[in-house]
Amino acid sequence: xxxxxxxxxxxxxxxxxxxxxxxxxxxxxxxxxxxxxxxxxxxxxxxxxxxxxxxxxxxxxxxxxxxxxxxxxxxxxxxxxxxxxxxxxxxxxxxxxxxxxxxxxxxxxxxxxxxxxxxxxxxxxxxxxxxxxxxxxxxxxxxxxxxxxxxxxxxxxxxxxxxxxxxxxxxxxxxxxxxxxxxxxxxxxxxxxxxxxxxxxxxxxxxxxxxxxxxxxxxxxxxxxxxxxxxxxxxxxxxxxxxxxxxxxxxxxxxxxxxxxxxxxxxxxxxxxxxxxxxxxxxxxxxxxxxxxxxxxxxxxxxxxxxxxxxxxxxxxxxxxxxxxxxxxxxxxxxxxxxxxxxxxxxxxxxxxxxxxxxxxxxxxxxxxxxxxxxxxxxxxxxxxxxxxxxxxxxxxxxxxxxxxxxxxxxxxxxxxxxxxxxxxxxxxxxxxxxxxxxxxxxxxxxxxxxxxxxxxxxxxxxxxxxxxxxxxxxxxxxxxxxxxxxxxxxxxxxxxxxxxxxxxxxxxxxxxxxxxxxxxxxxxxxxxxxxxxxxxxxxxxxxxxxxxxxxxxxxxxxxxxxxxxxxxxxxxxxxxxxxxxxxxxxxxxxxxxxxxxxxxxxxxxxxxxxxxxxxxxxxxxxxxxxxxxxxxxxxxxxxxxxxxxxxxxxxxxxxxxxxxxxxxxxxxxxx
Numbered sequence: 001x002x003x004x005x006x007x008x009x010x011x012x013x014x015x016x017x018x019x020x021x022x023x024x025x026x027x028x029x030x031x032x033x034x035x036x037x038x039x040x041x042x043x044x045x046x047x048x049x050x051x052x053x054x055x056x057x058x059x060x061x062x063x064x065x066x067x068x069x070x071x072x073x074x075x076x077x078x079x080x081x082x083x084x085x086x087x088x089x090x091x092x093x094x095x096x097x098x099x100x101x102x103x104x105x106x107x108x109x110x111x112x113x114x115x116x117x118x119x120x121x122x123x124x125x126x127x128x129x130x131x132x133x134x135x136x137x138x139x140x141x142x143x144x145x146x147x148x149x150x151x152x153x154x155x156x157x158x159x160x161x162x163x164x165x166x167x168x169x170x171x172x173x174x175x176x177x178x179x180x181x182x183x184x185x186x187x188x189x190x191x192x193x194x195x196x197x198x199x200x201x202x203x204x205x206x207x208x209x210x211x212x213x214x215x216x217x218x219x220x221x222x223x224x225x226x227x228x229x230x231x232x233x234x235x236x237x238x239x240x241x242x243x244x245x246x247x248x249x250x251x252x253x254x255x256x257x258x259x260x261x262x263x264x265x266x267x268x269x270x271x272x273x274x275x276x277x278x279x280x281x282x283x284x285x286x287x288x289x290x291x292x293x294x295x296x297x298x299x300x301x302x303x304x305x306x307x308x309x310x311x312x313x314x315x316x317x318x319x320x321x322x323x324x325x326x327x328x329x330x331x332x333x334x335x336x337x338x339x340x341x342x343x344x345x346x347x348x349x350x351x352x353x354x355x356x357x358x359x360x361x362x363x364x365x366x367x368x369x370x371x372x373x374x375x376x377x378x379x380x381x382x383x384x385x386x387x388x389x390x391x392x393x394x395x396x397x398x399x400x401x402x403x404x405x406x407x408x409x410x411x412x413x414x415x416x417x418x419x420x421x422x423x424x425x426x427x428x429x430x431x432x433x434x435x436x437x438x439x440x441x442x443x444x445x446x447x448x449x450x451x452x453x454x455x456x457x458x459x460x461x462x463x464x465x466x467x468x469x470x471x472x473x474x475x476x477x478x479x480x481x482x483x484x485x486x487x488x489x490x491x492x493x494x495x496x497x498x499x500x501x502x503x504x505x506x507x508x509x510x511x512x513x514x515x516x517x518x519x520x521x522x523x524x525x526x527x528x529x530x531x532x533x534x535x536x537x538x539x540x541x542x543x544x545x546x547x548x549x550x551x552x553x554x555x556x557x558x559x560x561x562x563x564x565x566x567x568x569x570x571x572x573x574x575x576x577x578x579x580x581x582x583x584x585x586x587x588x589x590x591x592x593x594x595x596x597x598x599x600x601x602x603x604x605x606x607x608x609x610x611x612x613x614x615x616x617x618x619x620x621x622x623x624x625x626x627x628x629x630x631x632x633x634x635x636x637x638x639x640x641x642x643x644x645x646x647x648x649x650x651x652x653x654x655x656x657x658x659x660x661x662x663x664x665x666x667x668x669x670x671x672x
Contacts, residue, residue, distance in 0.1 A: 228392075243465040
């Protein structure tokens, strides 16, 4: 019966020819809801800007639903494996979709899936010609953004003249692009306290689909091959409220670097040659990295202990570490595509201008040492029926191995299952890896992950995962081999577009040194972190929406008292004429930093904020956007944190001698 319904729906649309001339308007994207679902277990100060940038680029430059490949569709984190296969089968059987309305006729596509997919896809006509003439007139995304922000209360680094620059943070961005065709852009930024107005700059020029050249970039770029065990550029979503699609990586190839993260990207040239079933990608890069000298090596000032990625150059000491280490990268990726999947091979070589040698600590014994490293290995992805199998293995110059693999399966239209296994040796060195794992780097870890998602009926979703892992060698503040596990349960209820409710429980157990242990010991204790939240949002009329969030965090070491944290968060957002407004009132109380609460905050366009609430106090902010005309938009944001349990905020040079902090931000975008 379901198959006949699909055929009838398609026939009706063919009869009603006028529908083909109409197009579904692009919905307004809810990036905040999307990011919170993917990163619902945040526990550290991770920078989510790459995730935001990737999602924003998909929104500003939607995928052509008739041209998008399997990897691109998977990277949206929207479609299940059976839905992706159904779309591919539909395109193969009926040809290109003539309208997005046709999505309703595709088997296994429901209205909620289509609603989530529409912001990221479109139907477009292929551009004629392979030259680059007239790119200005073909641009669909052409803008210039300038932004300034500052904290009104001055930190100690300004009062004692340690910070050499002004307290303003400056940002400028230009972008000219057309999807599947070309992209040109640059970013300049100065952080608060930095003296150089263009302390950080990034630039790229990209051409796509020019004859046999599928993709080419000059300037700054990132690479994504296989499961990210050798090359994984940008943010890769891991464990969170979405337990299925985030366990694998998508083979996206070359991408421009568009964020203000001052690490994790390459600078030079990269190109992909399309030979039909075989694609070849070659790249070369040379860049200057911030680094710290190894002070334990006597009478030598050319040995570095670590590469720095914070990108702060405010003091004389920070400036002295800027760009002192030369890094060269070169490599090749070959990808063979066959029905149902692909097989690839990647090799990357890295050469440093000076020796890298970590400071003498027992946990760092197996870290990289020297000036050169090569890491190479195969990867694959294969879809069989409703299963997608994936994996990658690699070996570094040290002899260490890394491997990750698993599958994503749609067992039925209501039930999905993901399994992921990983093993990273303690001497496996891959500098641009970001494969699935518990730790921030793919080294010294073994684990097995399983995730389930069950949708018994429209609007009801149950999600869960369990991850068991161990660390065979020592780690920072863990003076013996250790293990841990964590699990999450999430229930989401969204019966209509007007309101949404979800509740989530996450628990993590991890072995650590006993606190305040001043001696090296193999005595470890279990630490426990728990997170419980409830989120409810509803429409207030046609123009406003309310979001209410209750959150509880706790942290404890075995045998010690528990540290507790609570937060009540109320958001109101909506629009009045040309104004768009988003506001928050949050009250929080945490016993200490261990029970801090991370909460996503709305911000101006092209930025994302996930601050930690800790101490006792309140947090208020207001974000406003005013559309002056079709070309000019202005954003203003004010945020204030007030604490009642202390007289200062932060520490060190960032310490503010007041129990409050006020941040102002102003941004203007001009669309050409």
